[in-house]
Amino acid sequence: MVMFDIKIIRNDIEIAKKDLEKRGDKEKLDWLQNVSDKDVEFRKLKVELDGLRKERNKISLSIAEAKKKGDDVKKILADAKELPKKIADIELRVGKLQDDTKFYLMRLPNILHESVPKGKDDTENVEIKTVGKIPKFTFDIKNHVDIVEGLGLADFDRSGKIAGNGFYFLKGDLVFLEQALIRFALDIVSKKGYLPVYPPLMMSRKAYEGVTDLSDFETMMYKIEDEDGYLIATSEHPLVGQHMDEIFESGVLPVKYAGISPCFRKEIGSHGVDEKGIFRVHQFNKVEQIIFCKPADSWKLHEELIKNAEEIFKKLALPYRVVNICTGDIGTVAAKKYDLEAWLPHQKRYREMVSCSNCTDYQARRLRIRYNSKDGVKLVHTLNSTAIALGRVMVAIIENNQLKDGSVKIPKVLVPYMGGKTKLEKI
Numbered sequence: 001m002v003m004f005d006i007k008i009i010r011n012d013i014e015i016a017k018k019d020l021e022k023r024g025d026k027e028k029l030d031w032l033q034n035v036s037d038k039d040v041e042f043r044k045l046k047v048e049l050d051g052l053r054k055e056r057n058k059i060s061l062s063i064a065e066a067k068k069k070g071d072d073v074k075k076i077l078a079d080a081k082e083l084p085k086k087i088a089d090i091e092l093r094v095g096k097l098q099d100d101t102k103f104y105l106m107r108l109p110n111i112l113h114e115s116v117p118k119g120k121d122d123t124e125n126v127e128i129k130t131v132g133k134i135p136k137f138t139f140d141i142k143n144h145v146d147i148v149e150g151l152g153l154a155d156f157d158r159s160g161k162i163a164g165n166g167f168y169f170l171k172g173d174l175v176f177l178e179q180a181l182i183r184f185a186l187d188i189v190s191k192k193g194y195l196p197v198y199p200p201l202m203m204s205r206k207a208y209e210g211v212t213d214l215s216d217f218e219t220m221m222y223k224i225e226d227e228d229g230y231l232i233a234t235s236e237h238p239l240v241g242q243h244m245d246e247i248f249e250s251g252v253l254p255v256k257y258a259g260i261s262p263c264f265r266k267e268i269g270s271h272g273v274d275e276k277g278i279f280r281v282h283q284f285n286k287v288e289q290i291i292f293c294k295p296a297d298s299w300k301l302h303e304e305l306i307k308n309a310e311e312i313f314k315k316l317a318l319p320y321r322v323v324n325i326c327t328g329d330i331g332t333v334a335a336k337k338y339d340l341e342a343w344l345p346h347q348k349r350y351r352e353m354v355s356c357s358n359c360t361d362y363q364a365r366r367l368r369i370r371y372n373s374k375d376g377v378k379l380v381h382t383l384n385s386t387a388i389a390l391g392r393v394m395v396a397i398i399e400n401n402q403l404k405d406g407s408v409k410i411p412k413v414l415v416p417y418m419g420g421k422t423k424l425e426k427i
Contacts, residue, residue, distance in 0.1 A: 151427065153170065180418050203241060234384075236384040246368075316397065318411075320350070355386055397411060
């Protein structure tokens, strides 16, 4: 099971070289030649091994026939004496070559779509569009932490006391707002054919290695001590992993899911966790869109996913922009990724709310997720996109809709989900 397609290296290694050069990933350029050399040696030894096994089978038949006839088999046995050792030696070499090759193939990144811009990091992502009006305030605005603490709708000190930074207590109408957002997002995507699914919140290492590069992602995840289990970082992972070693019938594709789950992340790295608040935290709730499809449909469906997310933000009347993620920010698995970023007034900048990726056949190859086509069994393409990340969206709603008296106007589209309530007010 590997993520990177060895055929690319065998048939046109220049495709992979150019892709790594575009990414600025010079270290892995050496890996390509290493894999290519090992693959050539592997195929040569495999031919030799197959020949020796064939010879062994012929000798076995010759011995059986000689015994039937009552002939002496000593000469045949003498000729075959070295054969088992030769076969065992080559099997060891072949196995070592396979293990070495797999190590690199599991860590080589997906081939990028030609439209992915070149850039060193997230500062060089390319803006595609901006939507909505940035609000103007006639009073001194507050950040979301001060607003919700002032209303008594969240407690970050007590959560810090029992769990540390990156956790929170939500209270009263803020709980109802989160539940309203979940149902609101589900209503939108389920009408478009996405089946709501609540997945397991833990996965085994084998299943996790199928959906992401653990060497790249493991520092973000919580491992269950003394168990083969990881808390999920997103419902994408169990929803994609559930179909490993399966073959879809062509007629059922595309298969679309809407995953609803808590997500758990250490958030170790340059960003870290927020000392207080609900924007960047260790535990949060999310609705995720997942698609399995035929390769010919994946780029059209990638656009569908980001449009679904945009529809949610338009209906919430939140100002946002969509960016095309550059090579220095895209990661290993996606061939192309969009982010949708909402405007946060107190920070005076756009912040990520949605991540939308086409992973092409990268995850499917490792998980052996395929479909029956008229030309035989082929790999599906997998896609994923946030529909709504609850904490982050609530931050955007609270800051963009804050009122002078400290209350928060609830977006009009959510009022029916809030039992007619139009404001978040002090408890």
